[in-house]
Amino acid sequence: MKIEIQQLKFRYPRSKEFVFDGLDFSADSGITLIKGFSGCGKSTLLRLAAGLLPPASGIIKTDSPYAVGSPRFLKMEVGFVFQQINLLPLASIERNISLALDMAGRSKCDAKYWLDLLGISKYANKMPQQLSGGQQQRASIARALAKSPSLLLLDEPTSGLDDLNTDIICKAIRKSVSEGTTCLVASHDHRLDFISNDILDFNTFLPVEEHLQTLV
Amino acid sequence: MLLGLLATMILTLYAEIERELKSQLEKNSIYRVFSSEVVPNNKAATVLGRTHEEEQLWKQRYGDDKITHIKQPLLSAFWKKDASIPIVVYGESQAEFRTEQSLTEPAKIWFLSKGNLNLSSVERIRVLDRNTVAHPREMPDWISQNLSMDRAIAIPQEFMEVYLKKGFVNFTIANLSSLEEVEDYIEQMSAYHDAEKRKIKIVSSLEIIHNLEKVTRFQQLARAGVLIGCGVILSCTLGSISWLEYRQESYLLALLRSFGTPGIILQLHAFFENFLLVLLGLVSASLLWRVMYRSGDAYLADLGFEETGSLALPFYDTGIILLAGTIGVLLAMIPTGIGLRKPIGLILQ
Secondary structure, three states: OOOOEEEEEEEOOOOOOOEEEEEEEEEEEEEEEEEOOOOOHHHHHHHHHHOOOOEEEEEEEOOOOOOOOHHHHHHOOOOOOOOOOOOOOOOOOHHHHHHHHHHHHOOOOHHHHHHHHOOHHHHHOOHHOOOOHHHHHHHHHHHHHHHHOOOEEEOOOOOOHHHHHHHHHHHHHHHHHOOOEEEEEEEOHHHHHHHEEEEEHHOOOOOHHHHHHHHH | HHHHHHHHHHHHHHHHHHHHHHHHHHHHOOEEEEEEEEEEEHHHHHHHHHHHHHHHHHHHHHHOOOEEEEEEOOOOEOOOOOOEEEEEEEEOOOOHOOHHHHHOOOOOOEEEEEEOOOOOEEEEEOOEEEEEEEEEEEEEEHHHHHHHHOOEEEEEHHHHHHHHHOEEEEEEEEEEHHHHHHHHHHHHHHHHHHHOOOEEEEEEHHHHHHHHHHHHHHHHHHHHHHHHHHHHHHHHHHHHHHHHHHHHOOOOOOOOHHOOOOHHHHHHHHHHHHHHHHHHHHHHHHHHHHHHHHHHHHHHHHHHOOOOOOOOOOHHHHHHHHHHHHHHHHHHHHHHHHHHHHHHHHHOO
């Protein structure tokens, strides 16, 4: 899926500062790593791309037949892994994945494949709170990947995880991003650099030094 | 659910008390008005000449069956060893003392008594210096209750005209059916006698009725208060629960929306969830009221209350409960509604 953002302007409610003031960006199939200092708008860009936040102005367009942000677009095209682990607390790990597959109209049988791929098969029947942070994050990624989305959005997928967990996640992402899938990964984790096809570095728009200067 | 149960219990009790109170009052003839006029010797002939006309006037105004007249002359009859018995005089319209034979025979003199006095078929009595016979019969309740008599001699008016012209007491008993009728009757009766410059003593339960009306009005206010209070508490409780639930689960709702679940589905889900809770409360209350009623059965029986066969909840009370429930459900929708308007991206981090 191709995603194109033109002259995007966005600011949070009750904030005078624009997070994006005329951003132009496009991404084609493959993995694009979005890097930048804290608060530069990496996560915001992912939410805008999915249509979870309404832009003040500008255009976000994809080659999907569904409008960006519409329930059908979210259901059929988007797989989103948020920064906070957000598994459904009253559903087992398997149910979390099969529910996402069900909603996207895909076979529930695929759930096992993704559980195996991310090494959480033996936790399939456990509840999210019974798993460690790394295991929950893997389950969360499995749920997003299982839909085989055209637009995969990962917000700090490896934040706070050890090398083993990071390695498993990187391999899974690499394997699952097939031809035609656009994957945007917002992270400042250098361990993800090697899996990316492209990098959008917000530090080039606003160098860290300048940013730190503004804080002073 | 417990609040619905409590409201239903209070309202049922109020409704039962009101129904029972009305029933008891009706049994005790609360709308009865008793008036007595002592007609002295000098006015007796004039007043007596007009009594038939006056009786017809009150009967026409309030109904034949509601007004009863009876007169008591200022003399007594004597029976067995000079025992004095009061005399009451009945007119032509007093059907209960007139037998069918009266049309062809002279009207009878009755010996009225409460209970069995071992009387023979006729009893010899003496009125002034005349000896005559009286036929024993049970004394009607309205005479014993209003004139406080155990025994009396009932004599047709045509026999007593001469004695009545020497003075008598004119009793009028009105059995009315509403507070308004009682008020109107007392007003009319007083005005008529004032205009005629005749003194009349009216005894009624008007003050009691007024107090009862006040109690009823207070009860209605209390009931409205209970209903509104319960409605507001129910709404606030459901609203608060819903709000807390929403705060707790807003992330979850946003998450479900991020999967592509339309907001309307979540809104409908919340509506049915709240609606089912309220419905469950109301149904439980309507089913459990009998159990609660039974638990207070002995106490209610001591008060002389009769067992009721169905829930005596007035229609408008039921309506208000349902309205309160509906408002509660709708209010509970507000937090979810507001929450669903918030962009998902502002909730999910």
